[in-house]
Amino acid sequence: MTTDAAYTELSACLRRTHLLDSIGQLLGWDEQVNLPADSADLRAEQLAVLAEIQNAAAANPRTGELLALLEPSDLEADQVAVVRQARRDYDRATRLPPDFVREKAMQASRGYHAWARARAENDFASYAPVLEQNLEIARREAGYLGWAGREYDYMIDLHDPGMSAELIARLFAELKTGLVPLVRQITGSPVRARTDLLRGFPVEGQRAFLREVTARLGFDYRRGRIDVSLHPFCSGTGADIRMTTRFNADEPLDALFSSIHETGHGLYEQGLPRAHHGTALGMNAGMGVHESQSRLWENQVARSRGFWRHFEPRFRALFPAQTGGVSADELYLAINAVVPTLIRVDADEVTYNLHVILRFEIERRLFAGTLAVRDLPAAWTAAAQELLGLTPGSDREGVLQDVHWSGGAFGYFPSYCLGNMMAAQLWYRALALRPDLEADFARGDFTWLLGWLRREVHAAGRRHELPELVRRVTGAAFSPQPLLRYLRERYGPLFPA
């Protein structure tokens, strides 16, 4: 068999796996958006049979044979990237014993219910044994895949290939050093954003506005749609992106900004080379890079003066009664409100990073064995005081607030902050190339920025790991300094001492 023939056959195997994955995503989307109340049992059965088929496809022995044939061959750089990712996925599909996979799935389900009950009853003690088990399972999984002794690195690498606990620790320490005083400055400012000014926005108007905005940003509604679900998300592939949002008449900025966030994810997926969907050449580069795209559109772009110069008149025209008593400055402050909170999901874009740092530091200690599960509540409280200047009134406002660990999703949180850092670094590179970017926005023109991201980030697929991708696009090492600069430049003037 020639190398070319093997590569072609491998690509077909990967495409098949990708299609099965896209079917699973559609079922997941439908579950959140359309599923009738009592049809959940059927959906669970459908997803179970599909998971079995997906696993069989991912673990197809033929893929193993093709990889063994291709790995020692003389391949082009693109082919090397495809084979490397295929190996990664194949090993993950084949090295975990079926019994372990079942045990993990059952434990995730048990863990979720244990967490939900513990959170409702503010009862950490009942949840602690579950967390112990989840940590043990995570360690075993890392061992199966050859990461013994580097278990937390394994969890991080799962979400962000190429990142490690040590690298993140260095980046976050530097970020923290700059961020804590900045938050102190903002919260010490006599200026206060009023977030209670925007009330009574009819859903139909909100829907029309966010649809207009996201289409203008460049989302291709001929290959995607936006619907309503309890929690906003973006799923599907670039050939058919399914985004969701949610509406609250008294929180019009929530639907708008969550839609723009999901649009950032959607633009990235729509920008991945369609002919290569399913291989590393048409695959997103990881969660951190994904988040950099959603955050850049949500924050650097949609919280900018230029953006609102263009959209504010339209917003006021759609909602004349609701915005009549709100000045332009009040509106812009509400859009850029900074209010430290104990709850991560309620955090603004400045303090959100502190929530991530808190979780990363705790996860790292858990995996290093320097923090015991039973000591988590105290460690959380101490970290919240240090980082946020706030003391949880209970574990529900502390260690019990997030669902992630209950299902064994460790190493997941850092991506959010890595995405923020990367977004800011991309932003300043874009500004260096096109200093009047905000003037584009003020004209409602986002094509230059999207075109640049398409070429520099989207077209690259998963060829490069996050730090290398950042270095290639910006010419500089991945760093928290651009994020700190951006936060200072945007929030310093809004909240003076």
Added chain:
Amino acid sequence: MTTDAAYTELSACLRRTHLLDSIGQLLGWDEQVNLPADSADLRAEQLAVLAEIQNAAAANPRTGELLALLEPSDLEADQVAVVRQARRDYDRATRLPPDFVREKAMQASRGYHAWARARAENDFASYAPVLEQNLEIARREAGYLGWAGREYDYMIDLHDPGMSAELIARLFAELKTGLVPLVRQITGSPVRARTDLLRGFPVEGQRAFLREVTARLGFDYRRGRIDVSLHPFCSGTGADIRMTTRFNADEPLDALFSSIHETGHGLYEQGLPRAHHGTALGMNAGMGVHESQSRLWENQVARSRGFWRHFEPRFRALFPAQTGGVSADELYLAINAVVPTLIRVDADEVTYNLHVILRFEIERRLFAGTLAVRDLPAAWTAAAQELLGLTPGSDREGVLQDVHWSGGAFGYFPSYCLGNMMAAQLWYRALALRPDLEADFARGDFTWLLGWLRREVHAAGRRHELPELVRRVTGAAFSPQPLLRYLRERYGPLFPA
């Protein structure tokens, strides 16, 4: 291996096939309801990979082994029904050579495009070779499955197990004898229904009304939903039914009655024993029986005086301006309008049967070899004149109007009329048991009727073929006389000589 163990394993295989089928149905529903304009290529690829998996599951050799083990065993009646249907499906999945299946699929696609072009250009001659090929393929398929010499019976049995061309010919001849004079009487009546009185009904009001009506009929919206698509349909399983309708402000009865029709299908699926979905015990009994359920709710129930006694006040309350100038008699006549037309999909419930008879007679002659494809247009014209008293102005109003044959779907049309016949026969049995059924309807109470259908028809699953099911439920042989009686009793008084 014990018989019990084999039966249990067979049930699990069938359940798996059923789940895969339900995933395919969801993808099909989503394609009609949600799919973004340019995402069709992805959906086609998803469906292709799923079809391959469905075929593999249906042709699982293990199923063959289990069937070989079970067929000679001593089984209960229910088990016999399950094994018989499983054999039917297994043979169909395994006896058609893969090359033939591919050829047929390609021909169906080619056929569709040839038909669409021929219809647009009123060019039957260009379509004739495609029809010849489709007939040849249908004959070959019948041969593979052991129906050589009975090819049209095979096509009929595909949709309605247990029916045959000879049996249908006898039933339709009897129906025609009664129906043609009835249509002549109605169209000769000085009374004319006015269907142009109902104009300008806002979609939101229509949606609210049909939702109220269908929920009241008994559709369980906790296990189903209704959305909008170009052509109304009902898909899914009783655990998650997806119906669709379409709205036109000037055709409020169209959305309403098509929704009630789909609700009839949905009620049937929701009534099939859920624990047995996937086996003959939880499977619909065929297209004719399915159609009997949709037609009974749409026609016998929802065109009745009793039904409108209950719903007319609500209809008028929702649309006071639109109904203000319409009398109760005018409304009821519009609901029961009879207007012969050349186009099947526009036909009323009386003349619809004539359209089906026309197609059946032509299909039968095509398969018998007594009608050549090239002579189809002339045969169609002659039949339309005889049955409908109308002459097609072109082949677009004649033989080119239906999509079915272009994809090889022969033997499909008769089910519609068999369903009408069965619906009427069920109706009179129900009336015999509960003479004041319309008084129930006038109180908005449909529970007795639904309960009776649940017990007598839905709970039976696919245990019996249509004629046997009718005999069991009504105590009489399957006959067109109840349909003729119903049409005379409903339309005679409305359209007197």
